[in-house]
Amino acid sequence: MRRRGLWTGLVLLLVLNLSIVGAASELTGAAIMERVDANMHFESSHSTMEMVIQSGRREMVKEMIIWSEGEDSLVEFTNPGDRGTKYLKLDDELWMFFPDAEDLVRISGHMLRQGFMGSDMSYEDMMVSDKLTELYSFELVGEETLGDRQTYVVEAKAQEGAEVSYAQRRVWVDTDSFVPWREELYAVGGRLLKVMEILETAEIDGRTYPIEMAVEDKLKQDSRTYVRVKDIEFDVDIPDDLLSLDSLTF
Amino acid sequence: MPVLELKDVAKEYRQGRVRVQALRGINFRVDQGEFLSIAGPSGSGKTTLLNLVGCLDVPTEGSIRLEGRELSQQTKTQLAETRREKLGFIFQSYNLIPVLTAFENVAFPLELMRHLSRREIRERVEQIMEEVDLVEHMHRRPSELSGGQQQRTAIARALVKEPAMVLADEPTANLDSDNGGAILSLMWQLNQEKGTTFLFSTHDPMVMEYACRLVTLRDGQITEDERRNGHVPGSA
Amino acid sequence: MSQVLLRLAARNLWRQRRRTLLTLSALAFGVLILLVMDSLFAGFDDLGSRNLIDFETGHLQIRHQDYGDDGTSLSMDHAFRDAYLDSVRSTAGVSAAVSRLTVFGQLHTGREEYYIQTVGVDPAADPQVFPLPEFNAGDWLTPGEFQMVMGGRAAELLDLSVGDYATVVMRTVTGAFQALDFQIVGLLHTPHPKVNRMTAYVPLDVLQSGLLAEGMVTEITVRSDNRDLQGLQTQLAALAADRGELEVSTWQQTAAAFLAIGESKAAVNGIFLMLIMLIALVGVVNTVLLGALERTREIGMLKAMGMREREVVGEFLYESFIIGAIGSLLGCALAVLFNAYFVQSGIDFGVLVGDMDIGYPISGVVFGVWNWPLVLVVFAVGTVVSTLAGVLPAVRAARRDPIWALRQ
Numbered sequence: 001m002r003r004r005g006l007w008t009g010l011v012l013l014l015v016l017n018l019s020i021v022g023a024a025s026e027l028t029g030a031a032i033m034e035r036v037d038a039n040m041h042f043e044s045s046h047s048t049m050e051m052v053i054q055s056g057r058r059e060m061v062k063e064m065i066i067w068s069e070g071e072d073s074l075v076e077f078t079n080p081g082d083r084g085t086k087y088l089k090l091d092d093e094l095w096m097f098f099p100d101a102e103d104l105v106r107i108s109g110h111m112l113r114q115g116f117m118g119s120d121m122s123y124e125d126m127m128v129s130d131k132l133t134e135l136y137s138f139e140l141v142g143e144e145t146l147g148d149r150q151t152y153v154v155e156a157k158a159q160e161g162a163e164v165s166y167a168q169r170r171v172w173v174d175t176d177s178f179v180p181w182r183e184e185l186y187a188v189g190g191r192l193l194k195v196m197e198i199l200e201t202a203e204i205d206g207r208t209y210p211i212e213m214a215v216e217d218k219l220k221q222d223s224r225t226y227v228r229v230k231d232i233e234f235d236v237d238i239p240d241d242l243l244s245l246d247s248l249t250f
Numbered sequence: 251m252p253v254l255e256l257k258d259v260a261k262e263y264r265q266g267r268v269r270v271q272a273l274r275g276i277n278f279r280v281d282q283g284e285f286l287s288i289a290g291p292s293g294s295g296k297t298t299l300l301n302l303v304g305c306l307d308v309p310t311e312g313s314i315r316l317e318g319r320e321l322s323q324q325t326k327t328q329l330a331e332t333r334r335e336k337l338g339f340i341f342q343s344y345n346l347i348p349v350l351t352a353f354e355n356v357a358f359p360l361e362l363m364r365h366l367s368r369r370e371i372r373e374r375v376e377q378i379m380e381e382v383d384l385v386e387h388m389h390r391r392p393s394e395l396s397g398g399q400q401q402r403t404a405i406a407r408a409l410v411k412e413p414a415m416v417l418a419d420e421p422t423a424n425l426d427s428d429n430g431g432a433i434l435s436l437m438w439q440l441n442q443e444k445g446t447t448f449l450f451s452t453h454d455p456m457v458m459e460y461a462c463r464l465v466t467l468r469d470g471q472i473t474e475d476e477r478r479n480g481h482v483p484g485s486a
Numbered sequence: 487m488s489q490v491l492l493r494l495a496a497r498n499l500w501r502q503r504r505r506t507l508l509t510l511s512a513l514a515f516g517v518l519i520l521l522v523m524d525s526l527f528a529g530f531d532d533l534g535s536r537n538l539i540d541f542e543t544g545h546l547q548i549r550h551q552d553y554g555d556d557g558t559s560l561s562m563d564h565a566f567r568d569a570y571l572d573s574v575r576s577t578a579g580v581s582a583a584v585s586r587l588t589v590f591g592q593l594h595t596g597r598e599e600y601y602i603q604t605v606g607v608d609p610a611a612d613p614q615v616f617p618l619p620e621f622n623a624g625d626w627l628t629p630g631e632f633q634m635v636m637g638g639r640a641a642e643l644l645d646l647s648v649g650d651y652a653t654v655v656m657r658t659v660t661g662a663f664q665a666l667d668f669q670i671v672g673l674l675h676t677p678h679p680k681v682n683r684m685t686a687y688v689p690l691d692v693l694q695s696g697l698l699a700e701g702m703v704t705e706i707t708v709r710s711d712n713r714d715l716q717g718l719q720t721q722l723a724a725l726a727a728d729r730g731e732l733e734v735s736t737w738q739q740t741a742a743a744f745l746a747i748g749e750s751k752a753a754v755n756g757i758f759l760m761l762i763m764l765i766a767l768v769g770v771v772n773t774v775l776l777g778a779l780e781r782t783r784e785i786g787m788l789k790a791m792g793m794r795e796r797e798v799v800g801e802f803l804y805e806s807f808i809i810g811a812i813g814s815l816l817g818c819a820l821a822v823l824f825n826a827y828f829v830q831s832g833i834d835f836g837v838l839v840g841d842m843d844i845g846y847p848i849s850g851v852v853f854g855v856w857n858w859p860l861v862l863v864v865f866a867v868g869t870v871v872s873t874l875a876g877v878l879p880a881v882r883a884a885r886r887d888p889i890w891a892l893r894q
């Protein structure tokens with residue numbers, strides 16, 4: 001696929017939009033993650049994002065508008081090269097619309113595993129919205145200072161038989177704001193595959209929300225993707241038929 | 251029985267919308283052993299008459315009998331058979347088959363007749379080649395022979411099947427007077443020795459002199475039919 | 487008389503040597519092309535089939551019924567627990583059988599990322615079914631080691647050589663990423679372009695444990711000397727009957743698309759045959775027409791002498807027959823010569839096709855295949871059609887009025 005879109009916004013939405021069921025009496029790994037989730041959770045949102053993909057000496061810039069409600073979300077690209085290209089996630093189905101060809105494609109199978117436009121997240125990474133606690137078991141393994149912040153270090157191991165892309169994860173969560181400053185994603189056997197870092201946050205609606213992050217693919221030399229939230233509104237009213245297939249082709 | 255008998259023969263052509271009367275009221279007969287010439291200006295019907303006599307065409311009216319056989323009603327196939335068995339042709343341009351040797355050219359009419367053995371054919375050809383004095387050259391192709399030699403080959407070819415009649419259309423026209431004379435002399439000899447009937451169509455005064463009978467055609471009709479003593483070569 | 491006609495025909499043809507030769511040559515050329523193409527196409531088929539059998543499908547395979555259906559889903563979804571290998575091996579008619587685990591992965595060299603088919607093989611037994619070591623420059627695999635033998639073309643594109651390391655990212659049974667490092671110990675240059683361009687072989691045990699798929703395989707491939715693959719297929723199907731999703735396929739069934747090409751080849755052959763006949767027809771008709779025209783007066787004379795029309799036609803037919811027979815014979819003789827070379831030494835298609843993916847499992851040398859029945863057929867058809875081509879112009883010439891003809 002020549003043109004691939006990336007919802008980094010969705011990364012934020014999904015990876016961080018964790019609905020976690022679990023007790024939170026003392027600070028267990030699970031409890032920490034629940035707090036992370038509570039910080040990020042919202043019913044709906046409308047945001048504008050910019051994504052910069054660096055690969056060696058090449059750099060590509062994408063801009064997009066994102067509508068999100070519950071399990072569904074719509075991403076529309078606004079940068080000149082990809083203008084009009086749209087992605088629609090409905091539950092666990094992913095659709096892509098090419099305006100020039102007026103072509104609507106369902107993305108499935110091994111296409112899901114490809115990275116978007118040479119970026120360092122795959123479609124599939126975006127798709128995961130299942131409850132992470134059902135898939136991973138969390139364990140608080142200590143505390144660390146990251147720069148000038150105090151963080152909890154939580155390790156997540158995939159549960160037996162769980163179908164997740166990353167067998168292990170490690171998250172550094174701010175002890176105060178519960179912002180997950182750094183996350184490392186590992187393969188089975190412990191090989192580090194990707195690193196996600198939050199570079200900047202902002203106070204929005206009383207929460208500390210990440211507005212800039214970077215994802216790095218550790219298997220490639222010099223490969224990095226930056227995402228910046230230009231503006232974002234939570235709990236907005238989204239028109240009923242916006243998050244539907246019809247709206248894509250219309 | 252005369253070799254050839256024409257009674258009230260007429261031939262009409264259509265040229266587009268115009269009807270051309272090439273021959274009308276032709277009556278004459280030819281006996282065995284005659285050496286005669288048909289003369290006339292172009293347009294006189296000479297060629298037409300020869301075509302009729304030569305079984306290449308049928309008359310519009312009248313009867314033609316060759317050795318008693320009526321030709322005017324014959325089909326194309328029957329005419330071809332008659333030509334094959336009974337007639338010999340000699341033309342001004344020899345009309346030999348270029349890819350065959352003189353020998354093979356002369357043998358050809360015999361092959362056409364199909365009922366002769368190879369040996370018979372060979373014998374007859376060799377014999378006639380002797381008579382026309384071509385034995386030395388008989389295995390050469392026409393392109394390797396002089397005009398006179400080619401015409402002699404044509405004569406041999408015409409005679410080899412011992413036809414009822416030999417038709418010669420301007421046989422000397424492509425030859426110089428010496429060769430022409432030699433050819434005529436040869437034909438006269440063969441006529442005398444074998445008694446073969448010769449019918450010439452010619453402009454050539456030399457031929458006309460040799461002939462024992464001169465038939466003149468004008469405007470499709472016979473205007474003269476003169477018997478005389480032919481100029482026999484070597485005699486006064 | 488027919489002897490005379492034949493003699494006339496031969497001499498007339500010789501008289502117009504150049505024209506005769508030209509017509510003859512055109513026919514011979516057409517025949518040559520047809521026979522050589524048939525041979526090479528058959529060689530293609532052969533090579534393609536052999537490549538499939540030697541490098542992809544063996545003679546029979548036990549696989550998941552959905553395996554390979556959706557081109558994108560050759561994933562671990564279709565792996566199964568291998569409980570059958572031993573009983574397969576002891577089935578009568580099976581010369582050799584091996585299990586393989588095939589997955590798709592991304593090969594990372596740091597600078598590049600490359601889509602590669604990664605196949606776990608049993609280093610000791612695999613060569614009994616797939617003759618890879620014959621085409622391997624380097625060492626073969628050792629069980630338990632993180633070693634890789636990869637396609638030479640892929641290595642070239644990625645600037646890798648023997649001794650280098652490469653990381654392959656694949657998915658485990660549960661879909662989690664796994665990154666495994668392998669050292670390249672050998673490079674493959676096989677006649678099959680797919681192997682050279684997109685495949686890497688690693689020890690089966692290493693792959694299975696790395697992907698948390700102990701004892702799992704995606705295919706069991708069988709090599710057999712039996713002509714009756716169907717019978718063997720039924721027997722093997724009985725062995726795997728306990729797992730409904732597994733099926734046994736012959737190589738022809740697996741490679742239906744490839745075989746379709748072979749069928750279209752037969753159609754192409756037919757078209758070529760017709761084209762050749764067209765050349766023959768046109769050339770001969772032309773030759774006869776010209777001959778008849780040139781010899782108009784001569785034909786007139788022949789008819790005046792009493793030659794029958796059918797004899798005139800006969801002479802021309804002898805001419806077109808001679809052209810047809812000699813032309814076809816010449817073409818066949820040349821084809822035999824060329825083909826002898828092709829059967830012996832073949833044509834190196836690698837040079838011609840190079841890197842192109844022509845959708846056909848061919849690279850390297852294609853050998854010719856003898857097809858004697860076709861040689862006889864083409865000779866016969868060429869001769870007959872040529873002869874018949876002369877009929878119409880001959881009849882026309884023969885029917886002309888001799889008086890008119892003589893006047894020309």
